[in-house]
Amino acid sequence: MTRTSTPPSWLPLAAVATTLVFWASAFVAIRHLGSDFSPGALSLGRLVVGAACLAVVALASGLPRPTAAEWRSLVIIGVLWFGLYNVALNEGEQRVDAGTAAMLIQVSPVLIALLAAVFLDEPFTRWLALGLALAFSGIALIGTATSPGGDRDLVGVVLVLVSATAYAVSVILQKPLMRRMRSVHVTWLACTIGAVSCLPWAGQLVSEVGEAPASSVWWLVYLGVFPTALAFTTYAYALTHMDASRLGITTYLVPPITIVMGLVFLDEVPPTMAYVGGALALVGVAVARRRPRPRERAEEPALTPS
Secondary structure, three states: OOOOOOOOOHHHHHHHHHHHHHHHHHHHHHHHHOOOOOHHHHHHHHHHHHHHHHHHHHHHOOOOOOOHHHHHHHHHHHHHHHHHHHHHHHHHOOOOOHHHHHHHHOOHHHHHHHHHHHHOOOOOOHHHHHHHHHHHHHHHHHHHHOOOOOOHHHHHHHHHHHHHHHHHHHHHHHHHHOOOOOHHHHHHHHHHHHHHHOHHHHHHHHHHHHHOOHHHHHHHHHHHHHHHHHHHHHHHHHHOOOOHHHHHHHHHHHHHHHHHHHHHHHOOOOOHHHHHHHHHHHHHHHHHOOOOOOOOOOOOOOOOOO
8 A cells, every 4th residue: 555655744844944044034144244245246146146056946847938928027027026126125234124124024915915906906805905004004113213313224114115015016927927837947037037137246246255254255155045045945845735824924923033133143123113113014914915715725925035
């Protein structure tokens, strides 16, 4: 009698925990590297390493063959999700702490739901409207908390929100691609395109790598290998063995993990009012994602990488 191979129950949980820790650590690493690498150079270095690692996993699943229309979407996703997202986040984290950035990025599911209602004809429910109001009220509180003496920190808040918006738009474009392409292929190709879009900073990267301490160079490699490549792989594994909606909720743990890591490794925490705003924003995300039951099929949750 042949037994079906079923992974131990702890493996999917371990995969989720690995993903969350790596994604949270990315916010801390980006903040730490701000003194050694400019935003564009840091983006390019991370994406080159990440694309190389993802290629190993993606090509093991076969060679993707996108159509011309799919290539157009992939180029836009690569430029927005990996290019603009990383550059804006890196610049933003030179102005706001890691924990605040992690809280702001978590509003992306609300933006995704709003864009889906506008462009994908998904229902605009009262829960979405209430969630939007709560989330953006939280963002307003965070902006106030991080700009007590001027607009420098507020600029950082705006830059992180640009990252969240770029990601949200990319998810809307990505959704049709997932009907025919593997998620690992989409992620790898988009990451590679993002790296190409950051090539104008290649000269800066070479110069800054030469001047940076070895520890910072290794942290840059870490960003590409673990939060970018490995974390997506472990998340995809968890998604195949866990309920999608329950798995999506786990991303709410990224901000508190980031805050703890920021305290331990950077000796910094968000301003007091930012905690209130972050909590309000996360409540808004939870409310906006509320769906009527039953549903025919649970949708794959939006990822919120750092």
